Amino acid sequence: MTSVASETWGLVFWEQGRTAHAAVTGPESCSGTADVPEDATFLGIQFAVGTSLRMVSTPSLVDGGIVLPDASRLTFWLDGRRWAKPQSDDAEGLVEGLVRDTVVVRDPLVTQAVRGNGDGRAVTDRTLERRFRAATGLSRGAVRQIERVRVAADLLIAGETVSDVVVKLGYYDEPHLARALRRHVGRTARQLREGLGGAIALDAAQRTTS
Template identity: 65%
Template sequence: MTSVAGVRWGLVFWEQDGQAYAAITGPATRTSTAPVPEGASFTGIDFALGTSLRAVPTPALVDGGIELPDATRRTFRLDGARWAVPGSDDAEALVERLVRAGIVVRDPLVADVLRGHRPDVSGRTVERRFRAATGLTRGAVRQIERARTAAELLATGAAAADVVAKLDYFDEPHLARALRAYVGRTVRQLREGTGGAIGLDLGEGTGGATGHDLAEGTGGATGHDLTDGTGGATGHDLREGAGGATGRDRAEGAEGTGGAIGLELERGSPRADGATVSA
């Protein structure tokens, strides 16, 4: 499956061959090819840009992820405590519990920036705190989200010239380079729906079936998208075109519970509870 660049981190739960797994997935700065486990079922939660985990710096998750220890069908371990694995109806309740416990946090300055406000601090301070909270620069976030939006527009039949004008690309070659880097598709492939499974909801109604997409328009890609677009910790994501990041987006045309998913998880990296995942 082609994994698409994305700006958000998330939690994903899956079962394969009778074994339960849980993982944190991070923002992705580029497209890649991700393995798709056969016969697996998934539930995923995407968290809004600007939220982060208390125990895991978001920069450490960029272009990767962390498999969580001791997962069962009923519970998983995060930040030194056990939590119930969410189903299709209670993912929002899990998010609220994580927020109340201080496991999921946000930087209010970053939330203000995402709302379009100009905090009364230096630009250097804003950039430093933005990167600490999201793992990305503001420029990278704009480029990734613009490319994802371009892909969605092209998939609905928009002409490349119109997308260039609408999203303020310099010219069509500029658009083509961005699509290759962040989406892994050409303009023609997106317009024709070719190129195989892709980790991006292109609005054709062919994605996985599990969970609820609570975002308006063309938001979250897999399972539940339960955080608001301003960096808040609960509520709905109201930003159009703000799908999930690497390793948790549903693949177009995938069938089964939650759709196809690609996971590229780091081994031997810090776990969410401060321990180390062994190979």
């Protein structure tokens, strides 16, 4: 399966046969290939930009991740204690517990910058960029590029024309969009519009935690 660049980190749980696994996945700066066994079932939780794990720096996770030890079908180990493995309908309960116990922390300055409701005059651009890289492992520009190209891919899959996507999302021209798709999505606009190129890890309905 083709993996798509992502500005967020996450937790992923999967079972293959009778064996359970858990891992922390980092932000991905470009597209790649993910090994997905046919008989495995997966559950993932993506965390919002500006959040991070207390136990590990997000920059160290970029284009990688860590396998969590002692995972079972019911529990997993994270930050010095065992947690109940979530189901698809109660993932928010796990997230609330991680936040409550400060296993997951948030940089409010980065969150405000992402949401566009912070006072940009409170800190210098250099300070904000440093905080952004510490919280996300990526630059502000890289996060914006990845967010934009994922939207572009969703629009193309939904049937939008290339020219409309270029105008709607502010790309310079069609070659500019093509380069972004090739680097971050691993597909051409035609492949996305026509459903070619095989399986791709791009879920338009995927939510991130707030």
